Amino acid sequence: MPITPLKLDYALNDEQVFEITKAAGLGGLHRIETWQCWDMLRIWRKWIADTFGDLTGLHHRSPPDDPPDIELFFDNLVISMEHTRLQPKHLGQADALMRKWGRGGTIPSISKPPANFAEMRDIIVGVTPGWSSTMDDCVTIFDLLAITLRKKMRGMPNGGIIGIVHDLVVASTNQRILAEVAENIINRDEFSDFNDYTLILLDRWNFRQFHSSLIRRAEPIRAQAQ
Numbered sequence: 001m002p003i004t005p006l007k008l009d010y011a012l013n014d015e016q017v018f019e020i021t022k023a024a025g026l027g028g029l030h031r032i033e034t035w036q037c038w039d040m041l042r043i044w045r046k047w048i049a050d051t052f053g054d055l056t057g058l059h060h061r062s063p064p065d066d067p068p069d070i071e072l073f074f075d076n077l078v079i080s081m082e083h084t085r086l087q088p089k090h091l092g093q094a095d096a097l098m099r100k101w102g103r104g105g106t107i108p109s110i111s112k113p114p115a116n117f118a119e120m121r122d123i124i125v126g127v128t129p130g131w132s133s134t135m136d137d138c139v140t141i142f143d144l145l146a147i148t149l150r151k152k153m154r155g156m157p158n159g160g161i162i163g164i165v166h167d168l169v170v171a172s173t174n175q176r177i178l179a180e181v182a183e184n185i186i187n188r189d190e191f192s193d194f195n196d197y198t199l200i201l202l203d204r205w206n207f208r209q210f211h212s213s214l215i216r217r218a219e220p221i222r223a224q225a226q
Helices: 014-023 028-043 045-052 089-101 117-125 134-155 177-186 189-194
Strands: 003-006 055-061 070-074 077-086 160-166 197-204 210-215 222-225
Touching (some): 028 045, 028 070, 028 077, 028 197, 134 177, 177 189
Parallel strands (some): 077 160
């Protein structure tokens, strides 16, 4: 099922969305991908409606018929949407270890990956501090985000929505920091072709709490949190 039509409604809860995607035959990763895209669309549904009109349908596209990952259908318009998760490899490994051990822990530095498994373990359990500077972290995130955006743009050469899910711990007192880095990137001359794209960032801590930013070239950052 490379192309899967889905009938979703903003009134559906998360469990219902998962059931619909499962019944449509999507595998686990594709169900999560669809749900996270739908989560972003649900958060920004007023902006979506004001910009594109009423959403009438959604298709999930699986290999070899992607990118894009998602097609959004409006009355006289089809918008492409690409999904990705912004997480350096070592942070993904740390997250997997904490889940395996069934406990929380200290997240390693974004800009200074552990040298080996032993150092990763010691940072997580708090034996070794995972020090880094905010400046180093921002530079690392800048590079990672710029590469990710360019890759997703190549998959949608005619424009569309890029949805990025992340849980990057940079500064707990500044939830806008990733959005500010993204704004800096897309307003540079090197990204002058970003005019036809919209970036949505989503950091969801649980089913009730989230922080999301919507960023477009030459426009102020829009943000919502709950």
